[in-house]
Amino acid sequence: MSTAMVDLRDVHKSFGSLEVLRGVDLRVARGEVTVILGPSGSGKSTLLRTVNHLEKVDSGSVRVDGELVGYRQSGDKLYELREREILRQRTRIGFVFQSFNLFPHLTALENVVEAPVSAQRRPKEEVRELALRLLDRVGLSEKKDAYPRQLSGGQQQRVAIARALALEPKVILFDEPTSALDPELVGEVLDVVKDLARSGTTMIVVTHEIGFAREVADTVVFMDDGRVVEQGPPSQVLDSPRHERTRAFLSKVL
Amino acid sequence: MNRPAVKAPADETPAVRTETLEGPGGHAGDAAPAHALKVVTTKHPGRWAAAAVVGVLLAMAASALITNPAWDWDVVGEYLFAPSVLHAVLFTLQLTALGIGIGFLLGTVLAIMRLSRNPLLSSVAWGYVALFRSIPLILQLLFWYNLALLYQRISFGVPFGPSFFDIGTMDLISPVTAAVLGLGLHQAAYCSEIVRAGLLSVDPGQREAAAALGIPWRRQLFKIVLPQAMRSIVPTAGNEIIGLVKGTSVVYIMALPELFYQIQVIYSRNGRVIALLLVATVWYLLITSVLSVAQYYVERHYAKGRK
Ligand SMILES: Nc1ncnc2c1ncn2[C@@H]1O[C@H](COP(=O)(O)OP(=O)(O)O)[C@@H](O)[C@H]1O
Numbered sequence A: 001m002s003t004a005m006v007d008l009r010d011v012h013k014s015f016g017s018l019e020v021l022r023g024v025d026l027r028v029a030r031g032e033v034t035v036i037l038g039p040s041g042s043g044k045s046t047l048l049r050t051v052n053h054l055e056k057v058d059s060g061s062v063r064v065d066g067e068l069v070g071y072r073q074s075g076d077k078l079y080e081l082r083e084r085e086i087l088r089q090r091t092r093i094g095f096v097f098q099s100f101n102l103f104p105h106l107t108a109l110e111n112v113v114e115a116p117v118s119a120q121r122r123p124k125e126e127v128r129e130l131a132l133r134l135l136d137r138v139g140l141s142e143k144k145d146a147y148p149r150q151l152s153g154g155q156q157q158r159v160a161i162a163r164a165l166a167l168e169p170k171v172i173l174f175d176e177p178t179s180a181l182d183p184e185l186v187g188e189v190l191d192v193v194k195d196l197a198r199s200g201t202t203m204i205v206v207t208h209e210i211g212f213a214r215e216v217a218d219t220v221v222f223m224d225d226g227r228v229v230e231q232g233p234p235s236q237v238l239d240s241p242r243h244e245r246t247r248a249f250l251s252k253v254l
Numbered sequence B: 001m002n003r004p005a006v007k008a009p010a011d012e013t014p015a016v017r018t019e020t021l022e023g024p025g026g027h028a029g030d031a032a033p034a035h036a037l038k039v040v041t042t043k044h045p046g047r048w049a050a051a052a053v054v055g056v057l058l059a060m061a062a063s064a065l066i067t068n069p070a071w072d073w074d075v076v077g078e079y080l081f082a083p084s085v086l087h088a089v090l091f092t093l094q095l096t097a098l099g100i101g102i103g104f105l106l107g108t109v110l111a112i113m114r115l116s117r118n119p120l121l122s123s124v125a126w127g128y129v130a131l132f133r134s135i136p137l138i139l140q141l142l143f144w145y146n147l148a149l150l151y152q153r154i155s156f157g158v159p160f161g162p163s164f165f166d167i168g169t170m171d172l173i174s175p176v177t178a179a180v181l182g183l184g185l186h187q188a189a190y191c192s193e194i195v196r197a198g199l200l201s202v203d204p205g206q207r208e209a210a211a212a213l214g215i216p217w218r219r220q221l222f223k224i225v226l227p228q229a230m231r232s233i234v235p236t237a238g239n240e241i242i243g244l245v246k247g248t249s250v251v252y253i254m255a256l257p258e259l260f261y262q263i264q265v266i267y268s269r270n271g272r273v274i275a276l277l278l279v280a281t282v283w284y285l286l287i288t289s290v291l292s293v294a295q296y297y298v299e300r301h302y303a304k305g306r307k
């Protein structure tokens, strides 16, 4: 399975005495969309955060495009990489937060331009043009000079997606991108995500939007209590789940 | 401070009332179409009375200042721009600038150390603040001033080993240096807490988003977190700077010619105590007013995106 874009093996993670990830295996193929479902507290966010090393794993391995994330292997030991190396790896792993986390003192355009220039050292003019194209792609070219405060939640999240795209990442991780939005704004954000899916972007999306999962996901993963309970194509996991816990969860959210 | 018009005092009743509310129908629509309604603002007779009282008191104060010859206004005018006074003002400004400069530079470093995950760095920063906040400034100044009594020579080199650089303490620490060091190091302890509070006021999600984008560590701090922290740092820093303008007057114990010391020298010669105290007052007032205006603009700058 060396072709997997994201490859997690037996990932364990504890916070103090609380074991949040209890041996998670997950493979995401190039160009595919994986949707992670699961009850609150089941470890979905923590799992996503191990993929770009915002959380260190206690054991197990995380690979993106074949490269170990956060560590260097030498013999049978893993050595943690230096901060600078980790930051370099993160530029190729997009992350979209539930609470957007746009930089409030920068305009929409400046938010998108910041990382490619400061983290990837690309020329400012080139990045600016890319950023304008991306803002146009998420339908916000007239808002380029607006500050986040002046944008609706849905618009802010679309800027955040453009910001992640500007680094031309190999994979984008979405942590409940629509959970902080008013219901009428959910659609505009999901439309952008669907558009990315159609264009072949590799994505892992944590969400409670079952309709979205059914429409867009290549694979649906159901997590509970720090483990992957079952995974498969949406038709299988959503329509004829094998596990009782999956059934119980789906009956609550549907 | 930058948007005074927005917030009304919480205890105030709504200032706007529509006439139809008094009508028997209750529903605005019953009386007239909404667009025809006229808004009548509430009258505030209490405010007018209070303003009148304050006005009279101000007039009384002005009259007391102007008509009593003991204030010596002509002497004030004579000394306000005297060269010795102007030099003293300049020296006070220099002391303030150096004290605040050192204070905020060192203070920012201390704040960052304090928030670092390295336990040695953070406890050193903690210890520095605890120590320098506990010792009265005047005592610290005297310590620096008398450092030569403690160490006759100062040298830099390997601890307990050979030294690369060696100089007599008296040559290195002049009274002015002692004053600047004392003010700066004392100020750093306070500034570090101001900067730390500012950094803590920024949503941790900001740092996290920057880290997730791979933005280099230093840039995360100086381009993403600090500019946002400035919103809470600037008002307190303004307080601190204005405090120091007046606080520099403690260096008079080292017989340095800052404003307060110079004024004392002059009135001990000519006996016009009140007039010269007024000269100092006018200058302190002027400097702090200019600083307050500057603060307004700095705050407005850092309010970008928050309007
Ligand atoms: N930084 C942390 N420190 C301590 N506990 C945490 C931390 N982050 C998450 N947890 C705990 O880990 C568990 C899983 O959290 P999370 O991954 O956010 O779940 P989910 O995203 O599925 O709701 C929760 O019980 C949560 O309280």
Ligand SMILES: [Mg+2]
Pocket: A044, A045, A046, A175, A176
């Ligand atoms: Mg979560």
